[in-house]
Amino acid sequence: MNGLMMQQPLLISSLLVHAERHHGEQEVVSRRVEGDIHRSTYRELAARSRRMANALAAQGIAFGDRVATLAWNGYRHMELYYAASGSGAVLHTLNPRLHPDQVVWIADHAEDRILFFDLSFLPLVEAVAARVKTVKAFVLMTDRAHMPAASSVPNLLCYEELIAGASDHFDWPQIDENAASSLCYTSGTTGHPKGALYSHRSTVLHTYAAALPDALNCSARDTILPVVPMFHVNAWGLPYAACMVGAKLVFPGPFLDGKSLHDLFESERVTVSAGVPTVWQALLAHVEANDLRFSTMRRTIIGGSACTPAMMQAFQQRYDVQVLHAWGMTEMSPLGTVCTLKPAHDRLGADARMAVQAKQGRAVFGVDMKIVGEEGEELPHDGKTSGELLVRGPWIIASYFKGDGGDPLVPDAQGRGWFPTGDVSTLDADGYMQITDRSKDVIKSGGEWIGSIDLENIAMAHPAVAMAACIGARHPKWDERPLLVVVKKPGAALTRDELIASYDGKIARWWTPDDVVFVDAIPLGATGKVQKNKLREQFANHKLPTA
Ligand code: AMP
Numbered sequence: 001m002n003g004l005m006m007q008q009p010l011l012i013s014s015l016l017v018h019a020e021r022h023h024g025e026q027e028v029v030s031r032r033v034e035g036d037i038h039r040s041t042y043r044e045l046a047a048r049s050r051r052m053a054n055a056l057a058a059q060g061i062a063f064g065d066r067v068a069t070l071a072w073n074g075y076r077h078m079e080l081y082y083a084a085s086g087s088g089a090v091l092h093t094l095n096p097r098l099h100p101d102q103v104v105w106i107a108d109h110a111e112d113r114i115l116f117f118d119l120s121f122l123p124l125v126e127a128v129a130a131r132v133k134t135v136k137a138f139v140l141m142t143d144r145a146h147m148p149a150a151s152s153v154p155n156l157l158c159y160e161e162l163i164a165g166a167s168d169h170f171d172w173p174q175i176d177e178n179a180a181s182s183l184c185y186t187s188g189t190t191g192h193p194k195g196a197l198y199s200h201r202s203t204v205l206h207t208y209a210a211a212l213p214d215a216l217n218c219s220a221r222d223t224i225l226p227v228v229p230m231f232h233v234n235a236w237g238l239p240y241a242a243c244m245v246g247a248k249l250v251f252p253g254p255f256l257d258g259k260s261l262h263d264l265f266e267s268e269r270v271t272v273s274a275g276v277p278t279v280w281q282a283l284l285a286h287v288e289a290n291d292l293r294f295s296t297m298r299r300t301i302i303g304g305s306a307c308t309p310a311m312m313q314a315f316q317q318r319y320d321v322q323v324l325h326a327w328g329m330t331e332m333s334p335l336g337t338v339c340t341l342k343p344a345h346d347r348l349g350a351d352a353r354m355a356v357q358a359k360q361g362r363a364v365f366g367v368d369m370k371i372v373g374e375e376g377e378e379l380p381h382d383g384k385t386s387g388e389l390l391v392r393g394p395w396i397i398a399s400y401f402k403g404d405g406g407d408p409l410v411p412d413a414q415g416r417g418w419f420p421t422g423d424v425s426t427l428d429a430d431g432y433m434q435i436t437d438r439s440k441d442v443i444k445s446g447g448e449w450i451g452s453i454d455l456e457n458i459a460m461a462h463p464a465v466a467m468a469a470c471i472g473a474r475h476p477k478w479d480e481r482p483l484l485v486v487v488k489k490p491g492a493a494l495t496r497d498e499l500i501a502s503y504d505g506k507i508a509r510w511w512t513p514d515d516v517v518f519v520d521a522i523p524l525g526a527t528g529k530v531q532k533n534k535l536r537e538q539f540a541n542h543k544l545p546t547a
Helices: 012-023 042-058 075-086 100-110 119-128 159-164 200-211 238-245 258-267 277-289 309-319 343-347 350-357 452-460 496-501 532-538
Strands: 027-031 037-041 066-070 090-093 112-117 137-140 156-158 180-185 195-199 223-226 248-251 272-275 299-302 322-328 335-338 361-363 368-372 387-392 417-427 432-438 443-445 448-450 465-475 479-488 515-518
Touching (some): 012 042, 012 075, 012 200, 012 238, 027 042, 027 075, 042 075, 066 100, 066 119, 075 180, 075 238, 075 248, 100 112, 100 180, 112 119, 119 137, 137 159, 156 159, 180 200, 195 200, 200 335, 223 238, 223 258, 238 248, 258 277, 277 309, 299 309, 309 322, 309 350, 309 452, 432 452, 443 465, 443 479, 452 465, 465 532, 496 515
Parallel strands (some): 027 248, 066 112, 090 180, 112 137, 223 248, 223 272, 479 515
Antiparallel strands (some): 027 037, 180 195, 322 335, 335 361, 361 432, 368 387, 387 417, 465 479
């Protein structure tokens, strides 16, 4: 017997319709590429998205066509989120930090039909326009006054002219909730990038889960500033969650330095932000150097790579900003876990509570997790045993776009597919997951794993260290031993022996790094993560002192 409930598809357009109807006057504020601050509301954003949906149709964009963007966080990008997906096309957020050759490869693989881009990316688009095979039109996301007098980009259109020339009457089509809505490629540290193709259903379900109090905790009373780019897993879903709850949105555009962010937090009275640790490091340095405070900001979501306890302590103890440590990945839309504490944790001492907070957190409803050993056997949830982390859920990919990337799923005894995350973690009895390494980066010494993240956290807590990364270096006896690559803070004095001595008593003795090399910079990928494969290449012939 079936239930007797209405069948209503879960559609991305319904989030915008809701925001307009119930939070029409709520503000959307953007620092524009043009340099000024732009103020609008959900009512205006919804009307302009409908105009853009008509403009896309006028450009011949049909159901399922890919609409590409090269854009910062801003209201025009948000309009495209809704205009493209809402009208049945697929929004493809290209990552502008990639090499032009990679942008061309990805745009060709996605078969993008039209490319929207911010003024900052005109040189990039000029470099790739003649090479992308399927793009028929290029749209500069600005007004007539900011259009270039001349450009080598063919069929160059002006965003504001498209909007002005289109009607704001558009009925969002009631499409199948399983239709593709948006496409995001993984950073691809190895091999070609792979596409995660989200659906309307997966996106709306992810939005419900992300907004919950023990997840990202979004409310109509919040002012949310996503620092995480809208070209990196849809800014962790915040442009959708903000519409669902009616929160004020503030977009920083390309201005992501500590001063610009802090100014915007203060002037727009931001309460919640989200981004990767690298960004927060710069912000904390600015705030510390200028003896500033956060007068309204109370929470920040930190993920994408591990947040160190030192950073958490700085935010929480010095600035009264609660850190929500979150973990996920492109293939998971991206949210998997958030580290919010349970009531029992209130009884713990400060150190024990920090130890829980340093974990990546517990699964949000909808995500199933398990850890397995080398033979695929399930490992205990004891907070100590680590193994490869596998996940399942309605917003986790079943396969990559066009099947390129092989069949990623691993079947269990019931024949259900699990997605292997490539992360190595523990799970404790309370369900808290802690990443100890990535399987690609793992350091295996004498057949035993060494968690490079722990070693990096200890180095990062040293006052003379600006950045540290740990890789496995070749060792004749142990196969691999940890090598620490370190960037010192400007003017700081630190020797190899002093840093190695700082590990005493903090970890098992055999985990202590065998050597330290000081460098000027550590290579970072397009999304701000340390490129350990590059480091491994760089130090492939490094002679460890004991070797
Ligand atoms: P991406 O698909 O680029 O978002 O990268 C996902 C990967 O980033 C994950 O598989 C993890 O290896 C890593 N990652 C994401 N969040 C965290 C976190 N909070 N701590 C450690 N690693 C993380």
